[in-house]
Amino acid sequence: MGISMKRLYCQIVTVFFMMFSIQTIADEQATGSEMAVGLSGKKPYIHVIHEGRSVKVQRVQDPDYELKGYYAKTARKCPPFCLQPMQVDSSVATIGEVEVFEFMETKLRDNKGLLIDARTPEWYERGTIPGSINIPFTTLSKEGTAENDAALAIFGGKPRGEVGTLSLKLEEMGLLDSDDKTEKWDFSNAKELVLWCNGPECGQSPRAIKGLLKVGYPANKIFYYRGGMQLWQLWGLTTVVPGE
Amino acid sequence: MATQTICFIRMPVIRLRHQISVLLAMCLAAQLIAADEDPYLSAISSEAAKVEATAPELDSDEVNATESATEGPSVHAFEDDLKTRYMGTFTFYKRLPRRAREEIFEEYKDGASIDEIRKKIMDRFLN
Structure with missing residues (x-):
């Protein structure tokens, strides 16, 4: 008798769980069906x-839409606008649009990450990816300048001040925690950064990333969105003009 | 004695020569860096002038959609997001009185992080 009661209870729980799953899937499909062109398989927009x-942030809903204007160009003078390698550095991950959406919804919203438009201000002013802040590569590639220090502080880096020789030695020996620390900066609580510029032909964000690596910013907290503005616009994704 | 004097004179001269050569090397390096970056910067600058400050062209329906989009996320979108990412929190959220749910949604719209939202939901639920 006890066993059959248990079995019945188990069956009820299973049925309830299945109904709940079906309802969740149906809800998601209902949301997605409102839009013909979703962001990804799961999200119609964010x-x-x-x-x-x-x-x-959504995609242009017209299936016949074609990209026009500057970002529709297939070529620019090379050099200097040459195609960039897939990876800026073997220690830095390159990401695509879906990972950028994910980043926007998690790290960016939770203030644990920053989306960096690494282009010069004249590019930024003409349109940017929503949620981005403009820190030009010229700032990030000049180690030791006040601008560079200010940017690193915005990213969550803490200047270490005077660090004793003994402490440095102990850190070197692994007796003191030296993870994400340099002689000058403590990047333990530094934010995750997604850096981007004009796309595969743009060298601005790669230069910025190289600058960050040079000052010791943890490589596992840096991400390179190689597609940049060109691919963002190719997929008909929302852009914003700052100040408007 | 004469040899010693010559040595004393030579030492600072050698040191000075060394310092000058280091300084020259630094200047040269700085010049090379500047020469490398300046043409790139001017090329970027002239290229930027070709960009029109507009978002991709949209038809009128899409323009309307975009305009309304800037008003902020809908309650539906917020709840969907919460349900997808934090089912447990969503369950508690649904049990809150309407006023508390509205307040939480307003904070979300103003840019509160999801951690803050989750904490607030639990605060409202427990108190």
């Missing part, structure tokens, strides 16, 4: 905070 306001 919201990102840009300059204090919420911006809906």
Whole structure:
């Protein structure tokens, strides 16, 4: 009698769980069906905070839409606008659009990450990816300048001040925690960064990444979105003009 | 004695020569860096002038959609997101009174992090 009661209880729980799963899938499909062109398999759109306001990031819904304007160009003079390798550095991960969406929804929203438009301000002013802040590569590639120090502080780096020789020695020997620390900076609580520029032909974010690695910013906290503005626009994704 | 004097004079001269050569090397390196970066910067700058400050062209329906999109996320989108990512928190959220749910949604719209939102939901639920 006890066993059959247990079995019945188990069956009820299973049925309840199945119904719940079906309902969840149905909910997701209902949301997705409102839009013909979703962001990814799971998301029709996402919201990102840009300059204090919420911006809906979605794709252009017209299946016949074709990219026009500057980012539709297939070639620029090379050098200097040459195709970039897939990886800036073997220690830095290269990511695509879906990973950027994921980053926007998690690290960026939770203030644990920053989306960096590493282009010069004149590019940024003409349009950017929602949620991005403009820290030009010229700032990130000049180690030791006040601008560079300020940027690293924004990223969550802490200047270490005077570090004693003994402490440095103990860190070198592994007796003191030296993870994500350099002689000058403590990057233990530094944010994750996604850096991007104009796309595969752009060398601005690769230069910025190289600058960050040079000052000892942890490579596992740096991500390179190689597609940049060109691929972002190719997929008809929302862009914003700063200040508008 | 004469040899010693010559040595004393030579030492600072050698040191000075060394310092100058280091300085020259630094200047040369700085010049090389500047020469490398300046043409690149000017090329970037002239290329930027070709970019029109517009988002991709949208038809009128899409423009309307984009305009309304800037008003912020809908409650539906917020709840969907919460349900997908934090089912447990969503269960507690659904049990909150309407006013508390509205308050939490307003904070989400203003850019509160999901950690803060989750904490707030639990605070409201427990108190």
